[in-house]
Amino acid sequence: MRKKIVAGNWKMNKTAEEAVALTSEVVNMIGDEVTGDVQVVLCVPSVYLTTLRQYLTGRVALGAQNCHEKASGAYTGEVSAPMLKSIGVQYVILGHSERRQYFNETNEQLAEKVNIALANNLTPIFCCGESLDLRQSGDFVGFVASQLTDSLFHLSPEEFGKIVIAYEPIWAIGTGLTASAAQAQEMHAALRQHIAAKYGPEVADNTTILYGGSANAQNAEELFACPDVDGGLIGGASLKSRDFTTVVKGVKN
Numbered sequence: 020m021r022k023k024i025v026a027g028n029w030k031m032n033k034t035a036e037e038a039v040a041l042t043s044e045v046v047n048m049i050g051d052e053v054t055g056d057v058q059v060v061l062c063v064p065s066v067y068l069t070t071l072r073q074y075l076t077g078r079v080a081l082g083a084q085n086c087h088e089k090a091s092g093a094y095t096g097e098v099s100a101p102m103l104k105s106i107g108v109q110y111v112i113l114g115h116s117e118r119r120q121y122f123n124e125t126n127e128q129l130a131e132k133v134n135i136a137l138a139n140n141l142t143p144i145f146c147c148g149e150s151l152d153l154r155q156s157g158d159f160v161g162f163v164a165s166q167l168t169d170s171l172f173h174l175s176p177e178e179f180g181k182i183v184i185a186y187e188p189i190w191a192i193g194t195g196l197t198a199s200a201a202q203a204q205e206m207h208a209a210l211r212q213h214i215a216a217k218y219g220p221e222v223a224d225n226t227t228i229l230y231g232g233s234a235n236a237q238n239a240e241e242l243f244a245c246p247d248v249d250g251g252l253i254g255g256a257s258l259k260s261r262d263f264t265t266v267v268k269g270v271k272n
Contacts, residue, residue: 021225021226021227021249022058022183022227022249023056023057023058023270024058024059024060024183024249025057025058025060025229025251025263025266025267026060026061026082026112026251026252027045027059027060027253027258027263028062028112028115028231028252028253028257029061029062029063029064029084029257030254033064033258038067038070038071039070039071039074041260042063042071044260045059045263045264046074046076046078048260048261050076050078052268053078053264053268057250058080059078059079059080059267060081060144061075061082061257062082062084062110062111063081063083065083068081068083068107069106072107080109080110081108081109082108082109082110082112082144083108083110083111083112084115085111085112085118086099086100086113086132086135086136087099087135088128088132088135089135090135100135100136100138100139100141101139103141104140108141109141109142110142110143110144111136111141111142111143111144112143112185112252113129113132113133113136113143113144113145114132114145114147114166114170115187116148116189126165126169126170129170130169130170130171133145133171133174133182137174137178137181142181143181143182143183144185144229144252145167145171146185146231147166147167147184147186147187147210148166148187148231148232149162149188149189149190151189151190154190160209163186163206163209163210164209167210167214168217172217176218179226180222182226183226183227184210184226184227184228185231186206186207186210186228186229186231186232187230187231187252188202188232190232192231197232197234197235198230198232200238200241200242200244200248203242203245204247204248207230207245207247207248208246208247211224211226211228227249227250228247229248229249229252230243230248230251230252231253231254233254234251234256234266235253235256235266236256236261236265236266236269239251239256239265239269239270240268240269243269244271250270251266
């Protein structure tokens with residue numbers, strides 16, 4: 020059975036004091052209110068990773084929001100996969116649409132990031148998704164599938180089995196729009212079929228695919244009820260402990 024995951028992506032938010040308060044609230048609420056085997060991940064700004072690690076439990080794992088494709092070197096301001104591993108990070112978001120848009124990350128560059136994350140025993144949460152223009156006028160399924168092909172399909176079946184996919188319709192991030200449950204299920208099923216065509220049905224069936232398009236306390240349960248939606252990569256709703264906990268509770272085992 021594939022793993023159920025809800026990952027909170029704080030993006031560039033929270034002061035140090037606020038980060039400690041939010042983490043403590045989430046950990047306590049998850050422990051008191053959430054049953055089942057869902058894995059919760061907090062992907063926090065890198066400056067807080069070491070501080071927040073001490074507040075986490077086995078139910079709540081530590082995640083980073085990015086890493087560099089090189090292990091070390093003259094890359095001022097960047098954070099490497101070995102650095103993340105050395106401080107206890109378990110997950111790392113790669114290829115978020117904001118990284119692709121604002122920092123011009125390419126599929127080829129992301130393939131290198133995936134490689135170095137896996138080499139350091141980090142679990143990549145690999146993001147993929149389409150713009151509103153593609154959704155309305157283009158082959159959006161083919162476009163998103165090509166992101167997997169270009170960045171992940173060089174991996175062996177064993178390596179690919181360590182990847183978590185996060186489908187994030189770019190048109191539904193921070194816009195107030197949300198893909199319907201039917202739209203989310205359609206894309207998740209298509210991606211699973213695409214994976215099966217490369218790696219076979221067993222690998223595809225065991226791949227966790229998260230929904231990452233403005234899932235919130237109101238729509239999470241409906242989205243997570245879709246057979247190919249295995250949890251979520253949560254943005255805005257992860258910044259409030261009650262909203263985030265309600266999203267996590269929307270995952271049914």
